[in-house]
Amino acid sequence: MRPRIHPTLNLALLCAGWAVVGASRAEAQVTGDWTRHFRLGSVAALNLKGDFSLAGSFVTPPRSAGAAAGDILYDDGYVRQDATGNAGQLSSYWGYQGAGQYNAGAGTMLFHSSSSFTANTPSSREDNQVDAGLEAGYGGVLALWGRTLVGWDLGFTYLPIGIKDTRSLGVNLARDLFTHAIGFTPPQAPYNGGPSGVGPLIGSAPTAAGSDNIAATLVGKRSIDTTLYNFKLGPTFYWDMGRRWSLQAGAGGALGFLNGAYKYQEVAIAADGGQTPLSGRFGKSSLTYGGYAGAMLLWHTAEKADVYLGAQYMTLGGTTYGGVGREARLRLGNGIYVSVGVNWPF
Amino acid sequence: MAYNHMAIFWRWAVALSCLLLWPSAGSAQLIDVTAAASPDPVVISNTLSYSISLTNTSGITLTNLVITNTLAGSVQFLSSSTTTGAVFLVNSTNPVILLISRLTNSGTVSFQINTRPTALGFQTNSIDIAATNNSLPLTNLTLVSEVTLGVSDLGVGATGPAQTQLVGDQATYTIGVTNYGPDPASNIILSNFFGLGATVLSSSGGSIVGGATGTNLALNVGTLAPSQSAQLSVSLQFTNPGPFQFISSVFADSHRDTNSVNDAVTNSVAVTNALPGVMSVVSIQASPTVDKQTGLFTQKLTIQNVGATAVGAVRVTVTGLSQRHATLPDILFNAVGTNAGRPFAVAPVALAPGDSVVVTLEFFFPTRQPFGGLTFDVVESPVVSLGTSSAGSSGISLTRQLPSTDILIEFPATPGSRYTILYSVDVAFTSPQAAQPSVVAPGDRVQWIDSGPPKTAAHPSLVPSRYYRVLLVP
Numbered sequence: 150m151r152p153r154i155h156p157t158l159n160l161a162l163l164c165a166g167w168a169v170v171g172a173s174r175a176e177a178q179v180t181g182d183w184t185r186h187f188r189l190g191s192v193a194a195l196n197l198k199g200d201f202s203l204a205g206s207f208v209t210p211p212r213s214a215g216a217a218a219g220d221i222l223y224d225d226g227y228v229r230q231d232a233t234g235n236a237g238q239l240s241s242y243w244g245y246q247g248a249g250q251y252n253a254g255a256g257t258m259l260f261h262s263s264s265s266f267t268a269n270t271p272s273s274r275e276d277n278q279v280d281a282g283l284e285a286g287y288g289g290v291l292a293l294w295g296r297t298l299v300g301w302d303l304g305f306t307y308l309p310i311g312i313k314d315t316r317s318l319g320v321n322l323a324r325d326l327f328t329h330a331i332g333f334t335p336p337q338a339p340y341n342g343g344p345s346g347v348g349p350l351i352g353s354a355p356t357a358a359g360s361d362n363i364a365a366t367l368v369g370k371r372s373i374d375t376t377l378y379n380f381k382l383g384p385t386f387y388w389d390m391g392r393r394w395s396l397q398a399g400a401g402g403a404l405g406f407l408n409g410a411y412k413y414q415e416v417a418i419a420a421d422g423g424q425t426p427l428s429g430r431f432g433k434s435s436l437t438y439g440g441y442a443g444a445m446l447l448w449h450t451a452e453k454a455d456v457y458l459g460a461q462y463m464t465l466g467g468t469t470y471g472g473v474g475r476e477a478r479l480r481l482g483n484g485i486y487v488s489v490g491v492n493w494p495f
Numbered sequence: 496m497a498y499n500h501m502a503i504f505w506r507w508a509v510a511l512s513c514l515l516l517w518p519s520a521g522s523a524q525l526i527d528v529t530a531a532a533s534p535d536p537v538v539i540s541n542t543l544s545y546s547i548s549l550t551n552t553s554g555i556t557l558t559n560l561v562i563t564n565t566l567a568g569s570v571q572f573l574s575s576s577t578t579t580g581a582v583f584l585v586n587s588t589n590p591v592i593l594l595i596s597r598l599t600n601s602g603t604v605s606f607q608i609n610t611r612p613t614a615l616g617f618q619t620n621s622i623d624i625a626a627t628n629n630s631l632p633l634t635n636l637t638l639v640s641e642v643t644l645g646v647s648d649l650g651v652g653a654t655g656p657a658q659t660q661l662v663g664d665q666a667t668y669t670i671g672v673t674n675y676g677p678d679p680a681s682n683i684i685l686s687n688f689f690g691l692g693a694t695v696l697s698s699s700g701g702s703i704v705g706g707a708t709g710t711n712l713a714l715n716v717g718t719l720a721p722s723q724s725a726q727l728s729v730s731l732q733f734t735n736p737g738p739f740q741f742i743s744s745v746f747a748d749s750h751r752d753t754n755s756v757n758d759a760v761t762n763s764v765a766v767t768n769a770l771p772g773v774m775s776v777v778s779i780q781a782s783p784t785v786d787k788q789t790g791l792f793t794q795k796l797t798i799q800n801v802g803a804t805a806v807g808a809v810r811v812t813v814t815g816l817s818q819r820h821a822t823l824p825d826i827l828f829n830a831v832g833t834n835a836g837r838p839f840a841v842a843p844v845a846l847a848p849g850d851s852v853v854v855t856l857e858f859f860f861p862t863r864q865p866f867g868g869l870t871f872d873v874v875e876s877p878v879v880s881l882g883t884s885s886a887g888s889s890g891i892s893l894t895r896q897l898p899s900t901d902i903l904i905e906f907p908a909t910p911g912s913r914y915t916i917l918y919s920v921d922v923a924f925t926s927p928q929a930a931q932p933s934v935v936a937p938g939d940r941v942q943w944i945d946s947g948p949p950k951t952a953a954h955p956s957l958v959p960s961r962y963y964r965v966l967l968v969p
Contacts, residue, residue: 234860239790337892340940341910346859
């Protein structure tokens with residue numbers, strides 16, 4: 150699961166800031182009476198994008214792969230091992246979903262097992278949720294230039310990012326067909342038999358019966374779940390605006406480390422009702438870089454601390470998650486980052 | 496000296512008291528006392544309150560009334576409180592002493608002594624009332640309270656065989672014990688008493704207390720919270736003919752049961768020796784393969800009454816079933832009982848001398864291989880009553896006649912639940928009968944086949960009409 154900053158922590162940081170405000174007294178702060186500062190706060194990111202695309206042919210894993218020995222799981226039914234161990238190559242532990250699966254003339258029950266699907270869906274750009282993280286910064290003074298204090302700032306941001314694509318997608322499903330012998334009229338569909346060995350019996354051995362293709366709908370979600378570790382360094386310009394207020398602006402370079410994954414959890418629902426569950430994950434770590442520019446409004450307190458509210462525009466290169474044909478590109482080129490916290494000059 | 500002053504004072508006080516009380520002195524009733532303990536019974540460690548009320552009926556004002564309340568040794572004093580009048584607590588250790596300094600004629604004083612019992616059983620509280628000037632005859636009364644672990648209404652219900660049994664038949668009595676509250680009940684004992692004529696085969700659901708005797712089996716149910724139930728069973732084999740009673744009763748040590756009506760239940764059944772009818776198996780038609788519709792093997796027995804008297808029902812007992820599968824035994828699937836370890840089915844069919852009936856026995860052979868080593872004993876069975884009520888039953892979703900002319904019905908079900916199939920000659924189910932035996936749903940739909948006796952009284956092809964319903968067995 151993608152790490153998140155607990156809302157309580159964000160609230161605590163806000164409260165800490167306002168507590169400092171409450172304890173303040175009307176004292177002036179003079180530009181230049183400090184040489185270093187440290188800040189800690191929470192940050193929210195907006196306008197991060199993810200481009201999701203699905204195009205190509207994809208193999209679907211056999212549903213029986215994870216089942217117990219002797220169990221066969223189909224998209225539209227199952228033939229499992231009953232309490233007798235399928236004595237006589239018969240099983241009471243079977244089920245089917247639709248009346249169309251039964252062929253009275255042949256005395257067989259038809260089951261489907263998807264082998265692959267093809268998709269050619271247009272890419273979709275999705276916005277991130279309002280992701281919240283933590284930021285910290287440390288800086289110093291370089292020079293006083295008129296009423297402007299020129300300094301430097303090194304910042305760090307920890308930001309979990311989540312972007313989801315929940316579209317239902319049309320796909321074409323390729324399926325292998327299997328039949329099981331059944332010598333009587335089965336219970337009405339849908340039917341789910343039990344393992345006792347008593348009740349309607351079906352042949353436990355499948356017979357391959359070719360393959361087919363069918364339109365299907367892929368429902369579920371695809372998501373980018375990643376964490377951005379971001380370092381920023383650049384000059385700052387600091388102005389006092391009266392006794393309590395200051396403004397700081399800055400710009401510089403940014404370096405990011407992304408560690409996350411593309412995840413999908415879907416079900417391919419065939420037009421005739423069969424269901425194929427699909428899930429997977431593509432993990433990846435990558436470096437990215439870019440630049441930032443931003444400003445911060447500070448409110449001085451008497452406790453040698455400032456409460457700040459900042460906004461920042463940061464452009465970082467993106468990264469692509471996924472495999473061939475199934476991918477999602479994370480776009481961090483126009484990120485807006487709003488932060489709030491406490492700054493301690495010293 | 497102080498002593499002389501006190502002695503003079505007491506002499507004057509006694510003289511004055513005698514003077515004041517003179518008009519009533521020696522009368523039998525100078526003061527009315529009522530006292531009650533609450534609650535009764537009381538749960539151990541809960542508060543037990545003694546409410547005492549005194550009314551002066553002497554005609555004069557009484558002074559310095561001393562109430563000496565002697566608690567049982569295991570009862571602790573907690574507090575005292577006054578409802579009416581003025582009462583002073585003089586001593587809070589046992590005995591508890593309270594003082595009423597003045598009680599006018601017709602005046603009443605009411606107060607409570609609150610205590611905590613710490614031992615089970617009946618606890619006696621003594622109350623003595625006297626005046627310090629001895630002007631009042633000593634009044635003494637006692638209150639006895641029962642201290643219990645709890646107050647609960649324990650109830651028992653039991654089901655057992657209702658039809659007449661043959662000697663050697665095995666029957667299971669299913670007994671439900673319920674605590675209707677309000678308190679939890681612990682160490683609940685279910686006592687099952689039965690007459691001579693049966694031996695206990697097994698029991699389940701409780702630990703046997705003191706070992707089984709020939710006529711009694713006590714089971715410790717343990718603890719039941721309010722509204723909690725426990726289900727137990729006792730299996731017996733009838734050994735002697737005659738009326739047989741199985742009486743189940745429930746109680747819990749050191750608990751007060753607030754409702755004795757449901758504390759015991761009696762199940763009665765008649766047990767008889769073999770009946771005189773003589774029957775013979777004329778033919779056997781065994782299915783060589785498993786029926787894929789049901790997962791069962793069938794054997795159709797044609798049975799003829801070769802005796803001189805009519806019989807009310809036919810019992811077929813199967814011998815030779817074994818375990819050919821690694822884990823599952825062969826079973827007679829439509830058995831309704833067991834006699835001396837052998838399963839039997841009962842066809843509810845009356846046969847006049849010379850008449851015959853086809854009985855379809857169903858077997859679950861887990862190997863799904865036929866088995867020919869079975870023998871069948873056919874005897875006259877006590878008449879069985881299959882009449883029942885259709886209340887709560889539901890319709891079925893599918894009825895179909897099979898090539899064999901058997902009737903297949905199908906209904907949705909909850910896997911693992913038990914259902915009784917009801918059938919009737921009319922759609923209104925004015926006289927429904929229950930097919931034997933009830934069935935456990937193997938899947939979420941049940942297919943059940945009416946192949947006639949022993950499931951139903953006659954093959955469906957031999958009756959003008961037959962309707963079906965299904966009843967979920969609770």
